Amino acid sequence: MYKLAFIGGSLDSIAGYPHFIASQMDRRFEVVAGAFSTQQETNYKTATQWKVPALYDTWQELVEKEKNNLDAIVILTPTPMHCTIIIELLKNNIPILCEKPLVSSLQEIEAIKKVYDEKKHFLVVTNNYSGYPMVRELQHKIANDELGKILHIRLKMPQESFLRPPKSIKYPQKWRLKDGFIPMISLDLGAHLHHLAYFLLQEEPSKVMATYASFSQYNVIDDVNMMLEYKSGIKGNIWLSKTALGNRNGLHIEVYGSKASALWHQENPEQLEFSYSSGQKTIIDRGSDVEITNNPLYNRMTPGHPAGFIESFANLYNDIANELDNFFNDTKLDSKYVYSFEHAKNGINLLHQASQSNKNKEWTHI
Template sequence: MLPDKKPLKLAFIGGGEDSAVGYVHFSASQLDNCFEVVAGAFSRSSKSNELTAQRWNINSERLYTCWKTLIQQEADNVDAFVLLTPTPDHLAMLTTLLDKNLAIICEKSLVGGPKEIALLKQHYQADKHFLAVTFNYSGYAMVRELKHKIANGELGAIQKIHLEMPQEGFRRPPDIAGQAATPQPWRLCDGELPTICLDLGVHLHHLSSFLLNIEPNETIAEFSNHSQYPELIDDIQMLLKYPNNIKGSMWMSKTAIGHRNGLKIRVYGDQGSALWYQLNPDELELSFNDGRREILDRASQCHHAGKFIYNRMKPGHPTGFVEAFANLYRDIATSLHTFKSNKKIQSPYVFSVEHAADGLNLFKAAKESTLSSQWQKVK
């Protein structure tokens, strides 16, 4: 819990027990007692909606079957609304909430592409609205440690960054409670941008921007289909150019058999390099041009990862996905308290509309490059 702060109250739109992300948000938002989920319209399925409320101890009087009714009835009773519906549903909900000046926490991707961002911006004012997008992978303590080391010049001048997020879900659906979790229908339909960009790509863009504090300005990409779903983009490889002559790459896939979720970050400077792999989240591998190699964990001399807030349990007991998400929710709580106090938010960990727009514009340029077979500038 934040010192001297009562838990903020949340209403969920989506995120029911049949959701891919709902329970993670529910757990992470409350892990540090910064938030309390008190109301929701969790699912279009009445059975799932009611079951979710029962499991999460939500008062039946604050359970709704329509998200519009939820907003109307709870606008004065909660501190923020959390959008956990599929991305194609976001825009209408976002604009409704913004027009009522209500605080929003939104699961990525914020919207489906640059066209929807343009529509959203007609309702959004940065100095008036609170809208946080949950890019949760930068919540890992060692990713934040890496950001500090890059900013502190410990790797020297950065030359290259490579990010990848291969998954196997289209070829080998994950087994959950004895049943194969086949892809949700909305993930099998590409729109202005391939859905894989909204699902995986926005995370890679976020981590790139989070670590380097700059945006790529050119890209060339190859979009591929390797799955049983015809005409659906399920594998993307991208080359990137950044300011200061930094080069990079991104690879995302839904058809990489053997990878449950192979998120990996590699950063190279002229004095050293770093490797972070999500399946081993508590360790950051460093190499230096004098031949030294180091492995840092939370028990090492870390600037960020050794702080009390990242050590719910002592080193040797690895932190995981929910804890990283909880770190982000704690940051969002701090920013929301700041916003409610009419002060300027200056968090390095909470991102909103402009950051989301940068990522969607990057993937628009990538899509254009597959058609032209040429480098495309990111606008």
């Protein structure tokens, strides 16, 4: 069982508890240390409630005291803090699991690039939505040409949180209300959709046309539309919004091919719907004749007992544990589900060029 420490991810955060549960669901990891919050009371409450034995007031102290006792550190701080922490952990050769997005800008990508060595360091970004079994099934079917030549892909992530914030947490946090050249909504939501598009197509877009809008009271970008073009001829569309009433977290994938199309909604994650050129429509789930999702890992409970967000996260943590096995045994890292610096760099570049496109009101090459 690998020993983890958390930097950030307290009881007050959105990401902390899902990471804590998912990392330990299949007994591949144990959280043994943390610097969960800069608020002393919250930090203490988190460690007490989660029964984490080693607690530190600062992440710097955690690194200094625990660097020789840990197998990896999970970064769950607000995005603007990631770069500084990542560089320090790389200098100490500590394996890193970083909540997406890796960083906030191309400048921060360049700063990490100066110290990151892919042959020496372990750095993965936790893009959890591709952990859903039916999304992995869809990837397999696209790769096997079951949809034919892919013509276009549409990904949507509409939320209502800037008009109707969730009551369970203090939202929005102050750090989410500060836009850089890449707006925070693109870092927050767009990083997920870039990852999913690449995960399914195994191709990066070559051009982007983006338009931004602000509809809420917060004076930040809260609605983003991107049109994408790929060298293979695929057309794409990405829509992000935090001002779409009625959508709690409306993650939605549509892939259209010459033989068939596929639809997947996160709110109904067990089902994958296909429409064929014959006019026939079918819906498959974990109980169907499937090739990827018959893996025991994706069937902690039998079909008919839905697996959801935490389970998809646990799937990813299993994949990361397998990659740590390879890393510590000096074996090639070869998971098709675990993504590192290069993928994160490409995502930040897409989001940067989208901002350039919005600024210039024209198609921008990536």
